[in-house]
Amino acid sequence: MSASTMAGSPNRAETRAIKRSPYPGWFFTPAAIIYSVLFLVPTFASLYFSLTRWTLFDSEFIGLENFAQFLREPFLIKGLINTVIYAAVTSGLKVVVGLLLAVMLTSQIVGRGYLRSVIFFPVLVSTVGVGITFTVLMHPTQGMINETLALFGIAGPGWLTDPNLALYSVALVDVWKGVGLATVIYIAGLVAIPQDYYEAARIDGATPWQNFWYVTLPLCRPATSTVITLSFIGGLRTFDLIWAMTKGGPGFASDTIASVIYKQYQAGFYGLSTAGNVVLFILIALLVVPLTMFLNRKQGHE
Amino acid sequence: MKKRTSILGGAAAIAATFVVFVIPFIFIILMAFKDRQQSALRDFSLPTGFHFWENVVEVVKTRNWMMITAFINSSIITVVSVTLLVIFAAMVGYVLARRKTRWNGLIEFLVLAGLMVPPAVVPTIWLLQGLQLFGTLHGMILIEVAYNLPFSIILYRAFVATIPRDLDEAAIIDGARPLDVFFRIVLPLLWPVTVTNIVVQSVGIFNDFTNPLYYLPGNANATVQLTLYNFQSQFSTAYNLLFTNILLITIPPLLVFMFFNRQIVAGMTAGAVKG
Amino acid sequence: MAGLELRQLRKSYGKVEVIKGVDLTIEHGEFVVFVGPSGCGKSTLLRMIAGLEDITGGELVIGDKVVNAVEPRDRGIAMVFQSYALYPHMTVYDNVGFGLKLARTPKEVRDQKIREAARILQMEHLLDRKPSQLSGGQRQRVAIGRAIVRQPEVFLFDEPLSNLDAALRVDMRMEISKLHSELDATMIYVTHDQVEAMTLADKIVVLDGGVVQQVGSPIELYKHPANLFVAGFIGSPKMNFVEVNADKIVGETVHVSGPDVVGVPVALPAGKVHPGDKLTLGVRPHDLVVAPSGAIVGRVGLVERLGNETIVNLELPSGASWLAVLDGDQALKRGESLALDVDPAKALLFDANGLAVAAG
Numbered sequence: 001m002s003a004s005t006m007a008g009s010p011n012r013a014e015t016r017a018i019k020r021s022p023y024p025g026w027f028f029t030p031a032a033i034i035y036s037v038l039f040l041v042p043t044f045a046s047l048y049f050s051l052t053r054w055t056l057f058d059s060e061f062i063g064l065e066n067f068a069q070f071l072r073e074p075f076l077i078k079g080l081i082n083t084v085i086y087a088a089v090t091s092g093l094k095v096v097v098g099l100l101l102a103v104m105l106t107s108q109i110v111g112r113g114y115l116r117s118v119i120f121f122p123v124l125v126s127t128v129g130v131g132i133t134f135t136v137l138m139h140p141t142q143g144m145i146n147e148t149l150a151l152f153g154i155a156g157p158g159w160l161t162d163p164n165l166a167l168y169s170v171a172l173v174d175v176w177k178g179v180g181l182a183t184v185i186y187i188a189g190l191v192a193i194p195q196d197y198y199e200a201a202r203i204d205g206a207t208p209w210q211n212f213w214y215v216t217l218p219l220c221r222p223a224t225s226t227v228i229t230l231s232f233i234g235g236l237r238t239f240d241l242i243w244a245m246t247k248g249g250p251g252f253a254s255d256t257i258a259s260v261i262y263k264q265y266q267a268g269f270y271g272l273s274t275a276g277n278v279v280l281f282i283l284i285a286l287l288v289v290p291l292t293m294f295l296n297r298k299q300g301h302e
Numbered sequence: 303m304k305k306r307t308s309i310l311g312g313a314a315a316i317a318a319t320f321v322v323f324v325i326p327f328i329f330i331i332l333m334a335f336k337d338r339q340q341s342a343l344r345d346f347s348l349p350t351g352f353h354f355w356e357n358v359v360e361v362v363k364t365r366n367w368m369m370i371t372a373f374i375n376s377s378i379i380t381v382v383s384v385t386l387l388v389i390f391a392a393m394v395g396y397v398l399a400r401r402k403t404r405w406n407g408l409i410e411f412l413v414l415a416g417l418m419v420p421p422a423v424v425p426t427i428w429l430l431q432g433l434q435l436f437g438t439l440h441g442m443i444l445i446e447v448a449y450n451l452p453f454s455i456i457l458y459r460a461f462v463a464t465i466p467r468d469l470d471e472a473a474i475i476d477g478a479r480p481l482d483v484f485f486r487i488v489l490p491l492l493w494p495v496t497v498t499n500i501v502v503q504s505v506g507i508f509n510d511f512t513n514p515l516y517y518l519p520g521n522a523n524a525t526v527q528l529t530l531y532n533f534q535s536q537f538s539t540a541y542n543l544l545f546t547n548i549l550l551i552t553i554p555p556l557l558v559f560m561f562f563n564r565q566i567v568a569g570m571t572a573g574a575v576k577g
Numbered sequence: 578m579a580g581l582e583l584r585q586l587r588k589s590y591g592k593v594e595v596i597k598g599v600d601l602t603i604e605h606g607e608f609v610v611f612v613g614p615s616g617c618g619k620s621t622l623l624r625m626i627a628g629l630e631d632i633t634g635g636e637l638v639i640g641d642k643v644v645n646a647v648e649p650r651d652r653g654i655a656m657v658f659q660s661y662a663l664y665p666h667m668t669v670y671d672n673v674g675f676g677l678k679l680a681r682t683p684k685e686v687r688d689q690k691i692r693e694a695a696r697i698l699q700m701e702h703l704l705d706r707k708p709s710q711l712s713g714g715q716r717q718r719v720a721i722g723r724a725i726v727r728q729p730e731v732f733l734f735d736e737p738l739s740n741l742d743a744a745l746r747v748d749m750r751m752e753i754s755k756l757h758s759e760l761d762a763t764m765i766y767v768t769h770d771q772v773e774a775m776t777l778a779d780k781i782v783v784l785d786g787g788v789v790q791q792v793g794s795p796i797e798l799y800k801h802p803a804n805l806f807v808a809g810f811i812g813s814p815k816m817n818f819v820e821v822n823a824d825k826i827v828g829e830t831v832h833v834s835g836p837d838v839v840g841v842p843v844a845l846p847a848g849k850v851h852p853g854d855k856l857t858l859g860v861r862p863h864d865l866v867v868a869p870s871g872a873i874v875g876r877v878g879l880v881e882r883l884g885n886e887t888i889v890n891l892e893l894p895s896g897a898s899w900l901a902v903l904d905g906d907q908a909l910k911r912g913e914s915l916a917l918d919v920d921p922a923k924a925l926l927f928d929a930n931g932l933a934v935a936a937g
Contacts, residue, residue, distance in 0.1 A: 020648075022470060023401040024480045027393040028409070031451055034390070038448035039416060042429050046422030056428055110312025117563065118323045124555040126509045128530050129548040133326055136541065142344050144329065176322070237420050240511040261423060265516075270424045277422045284418055468662035471629050476676035476723070477650035486675075490666045 043281075050275040059271070066275035075252035076260060076276075083256040083283065086171050087235030093175045094231045095224060098182025103216065105183065106190045116187075120180035127177065131244025134173045135160060160246055163253035170245050170254055174238065182227045189223025190216065225295035232291065236284050257283070330552075333545035341542035357546040364543070368521060369529055369550070376525045378439055379514075380507045383446040387454050388499055390447070395458025396488055400467065416452030423516050430517060442518045442525075446507050454499050461495040462488070501562045505555050526551045579640040579653060579730030579763060580605045581626065587634035588621055588787075595621050597787040598635065603765065603780070605730075608757050611767045612774040613784035613810070619767045620735055622784070626765065627656050627733050639731065650679075655724035656733040659740065661716045663708035663723075670704040673722045694722040697759070714745045721756070734766040738773065750776060771811055775799070783807050805931040808859050814888075816859045816925075817899040823854045830921055833858055837893035841872040844921040849934050856934070859925040862888075865901040871918035875899065877909050891915060 050066055052059035070076045101119060105112055122130065137144045138159035146156030159169040197215050206214065239258035242248065248255035248263065255263075257280045264273035325346075333341050334357055335349040362369045398409060426445070427436060435441030465488065473487045489496075511527040518525065530547055581603040588596035596618050603609050611619040624630040626637060628649035636643050644652050663672050671678075673694055677687040695701045698718045708716060717737065724732055734753070738746045754777055757764050768774055774781050775795045783790040783798065783806070791803040795811075802808035808816050821835035831845045833856060841858060850856065865873070878890035878898065887907040891899045901917055909915065926934040 020480070021401060022474050022480055022483060023397045025397070025401075025403075027397045027480075027484070030386075031390040031394045031455070034386075034444055034448045035412070035416065035451055037433075038426065038429070038444055039421065040412075042422040042425035043419060045425040045429070049425055049428075054424070056424075056431070104311075104315060107311075108308045109315060110309050111316050115315055115319055117559075118319050120563075121556075121559060122323065124505050124509075124559050125552055126511070126527055126530070126548070126555070128511045128527050129330075129552060132530065132544065133330055133548060136344050137326065137329065139344065144344070144346050147345065233418055244511075258420070262515075265424055274422060274424045277420060277424075280420050281422075284420065288418060466660060466662065468658045468660045469664060471627075472656070472658060472662035472723075473664070473675070474629065475627060475649050475654065475656045476727070477679040478675075482679060487664060 046274050046277050046281075049271060050278040052271045054271040054274065055268070056270060062271070066272050067279070069272065070275060070279060075255060078252050079248075079255040079257050079260040080279070080283070082167055082254060083236055083258075083280070084287070086167060086174075086238060086256055087232050087287075089168065089171045090174045090178070090235040090238075091228050091231035093171070094179050094182040095227050097175065097179050098186050098227055099220070099224070101179065101183040102186030102190055103212070105187055116183075119183055122177045123180040125177070127240045128244045130173065130177050131241050134176075135245050138169060161250055163250050166246050166250060166254040170242055173245065174235070174241055177241075178231060178234070182231065185227050185230075186220060186223050189220040193219045221295075225292070228295060229288065229292055233284060233288055236280065236287070330545050330548055333541055334549045336542050338540055338542050341540075341545070344541060353542065354546070357542050358550070361543050361546045361550065365521065368524055369526075369547075371522065372524045372526045372529045375439060375523060376508055376527075379442050379446060379525065380504050383443045383450070383507055384500055384504045386443070386447045387450055387503055388496055391451055391454030391499070392458050392489060392492055392496070393484065394451075394455050396462050396484060396492075398455070399459045399462035400470070413452045413455050416449075417456075421449060427516065436517065437519055437523060439518075439523065442514060442523075445513055445517055446510065449513070450503055450506065454503065457495050457499055458492065461492060465491050497562065501558055505558055508554055580607075581731065581763065581765075582638040583622075583626075583635070584638070585635035586622070586625065586632060586637060588618075588625060588630060589633050594633075595787050596625070596633075599784075599787075599789050601782060601789065601792065603763060605763055606761055608754075608764045608766065608777060608779045609782060610774040610778035610780070611765065611782050611784055612769065612771055613790075615769055617784040618787040619769075619784050623733055623735055623765060623767045626652075626731075627654055628652055653730040654733055655727040655729035655731075656735065657717075657720045657724050657737045659736040661708075661720040661740075663716055663719055665708055667707075668704065669700070669706050669708070669711070669719050669722075672708065672719055673704075673726055676723065676727050690726045691722075694725045697725065697756075698722050713741050714749065717741065717749055721753075725756075725760070730763060732760075732762055732764040734764065736768055737766075739768070739770070746773075753777065772813065775811070781811075783810060785810075801933065801935070802859075802925070803933050805857060805859070805927050808925065808927070808933070812861055814862045814900050814902065816861050817865075819858050819893065819897060819899075821856050821858045823850045823852050823856060825852060826850070831926070833926065836895045837875075837897060838873050841919065841924060842921040843924040843926055845926065845934060850926065850928075855929045857927040857931070859927060860899075860919045861923070862900040862902040864919050864923040865899075865903070865917045866919070867903060867907070867915070868918035869916055871916035873899070873917045873919070875915060875917075877911055877913050877915050880907075880909050880911065882906055882908075889915070891917070 049059060051061060051063055053062050053065075054060075070080075101115075105116055105119075109115070138146075140146060140156070140158040140161050143156075143159070145159070149156040157165055160166050193216065197219065198211060201211050201215050237258055238256060239262065242254060242256055242259050243262065246254045248259040257276055261273050261276040261280070264270075264276060329346060332346065332349060333344075335352060335354045337349075337351060337353045340347070340350055394409075398406060430436035430441050430445075433441070435444065469487055469491070470483050473483045478486065509527060510525075514523075514525040514528055518528075530544075530551065581601075583599050583601040583603075586596060586599045586601075587594065599622060611622060613619050621630060625632050626639075628644070628647065632645045637645055639652055639654070663669075664675065667675065670691060674687050674691045677690060682690070691704070692701070695704055698721060700715065700718045700722065703711060703715055703719070708719070711719065720737070737753075738749055741749060750773060753764075753766075757777075766773075766777060778795055780792060781795055781798055782792050785806050790810075791798060791807045793801075798807060798811045802811060802816075805818070809818070819835055819837050821833035821838060821841070824832040824834050824840060826832075826847065829844055829846055830842045831850055832840045832842050834840055835858070838858065843858070860873075873891075873893075875891040875893045878892050880890070881888040884906055886905065887903045887909065889901045889903060889907070889909060891901055893899060928934055
């Protein structure tokens, strides 16, 4: 407030050496305070507390012991591997399915409005609600999915009860819920491709497949890199869907780092939980930074 | 010829998406109409009787009207944090786009970091406790603001860059002070991206499960997503109520979707592709 | 009453200096045009006067106050932007009245002033429209109207006509000129178009490389350019130049010769140049006349016959090309040899540093 009311009369202003910028730096202040206090400070604090045995009231410095434990305990390592698998599977499927749906929705297909709405709506629905619904649908004996498969004589798997399958089942639901966003991003990318390229390709006698492979795919790379980056980061951080569907089970079969962090927190191992946070942070940095650099190579990002 | 394939393809696509995307929602609705006994079968059958209203009443009354509390809490958190987000992020995006200083690089780095770095949960709880904000709506609101600022800032910064600087300068010559320029000229012109921000962030915050789980424990402070979770453990077999609950908390996003479909899609893609 | 004074005004961005010490006095009521090629610093200078750019060094005086640190709103100025910069979300009425609203002018006074400005600019019927519903010329009027209601001491125009088509530009030029005589205000006008500068200005300031090249009335600049840059920039078509040496000096006439011309007489007071001096001869295309015994001989290139005049491209022996605008219709053939002459009083000489060797 003061910056605007202090501008004052010409006479006073005359004595001031430098005029005020019309774009005052204090506009940053409210956001900066909230962001620093509630995000930056805890993030930096986590670097210290991850090296301690911690009860919230006092902490004992134990060096890298928490991290060592992470690498020693098989279920914690399992969580680490699961996290990467989950992120890779969900982002890969979202790219492929999202692109196909987008190509379909930008063609002269009937019912585009309906299709677009139906595919996008799950993005807006509560993740936990979706998780609970699919948990019911995926029940090995009473779930609708397996009951339907049984009609065709197929014995459906234990989607969420088979330790080898649970993680992938959750990932599939994640794709179901999130593919609408990927589709919409791809639609924007496809619409931005000038028609000239397709016309030129047609004059050159390209088949639809060649069109897709040599025109569409390279020219929608910005959309691809956005979809991959967004869903990969989202996949690495995912918690709510896994918690709603399997709670990391059966056993530790579908644990991810985020669910491990919550479990350790619930169990009161605050230092270990925080170390999990740091591990997740390092994992994201190690995977996402090279990934985005690879995706954006030789490409004026505008 | 071409037309026929597009109709056939369309029909196939409509059928496939109906099975994959619509049937789960129909399933939710059917379950919400059933009585407890029938819902326990968890099959895709028509309800034997109309039990929707009794289900709704029971869900709402459960645990001392917890649903009402939760809806009030979620609404307060959503409205207040989105309001703060819009104003604070627009201010940052505006100055960030307009003024080139040596701080810009650092600020942009922090914004990107905010999108990538997972929040450090336990240290945040420790900090909130120190600030007497743990388990309070105030604390929850500030957390939502802090975590969602980066995305809003990116949306705003990209949009401010499309507003000609001449307009600011014309206003300055006309006698506008910095706050006048921002609130009377720039903020009104940012309206399209503000709508996007409001819609996207309010859906996200309303649906947030993880953060209230950590930072807002206790039944008095329950948010709608947590009612769902508490509910499930209490009525592990009362599927009719569980799905009624799911249906109820899906109504706000559904309304948003019906009114702002276009803006959501436009905004999400603009932010994602340009950001 | 507000004149302006610029004292050693400087502007740099980091280490790059874009305005290198400008001294200038502008009287109250003058119409001053800053002209120069793009990147010469004319817009920056205008924006420094407006207060949109900080002043790095020197003093800016408006009226009798140093205003270096005064906010734009308190400088008594109004500005018309190249892009018009109309607020898209406001009607024309609100656009024009925005400044008054900020100054908390009472509603009735505001309304009266807005309508008065609209009357002067003949845009009463546009007041309820949004800028997007206006044509380019109408937007320009609104932008000027917004400046008028502020009743500034000094009007600043930043290339206001460059977004208009040619015909409209001529109309608006006359309109601005009329406005100047009606409002009795000081106007500073930036353009890269030297025709606009010549037609509008009481005083032209020619800028290049952040330095004032010359200040003077349009005719002064045309007849007595201070240096090669001004000579080349003012006047259309461009002045012809050729390298010469001073031959002999007879009374008040210097004869100059070079690879392309032999013994061209130039009127000049004695003692200004000496035989053997390296000089540049400048002759305006309009000052060349056909003379069989002329000192400038070349081969006819492209000929444009416009009826009332004939524009000839003349190739000189060294390959340099001159333009001559000859009176009437001249049936010249490509390739034939043509001799031209120039009135000694109209030929100009520049010394080795590019400065004019003054005739008077």
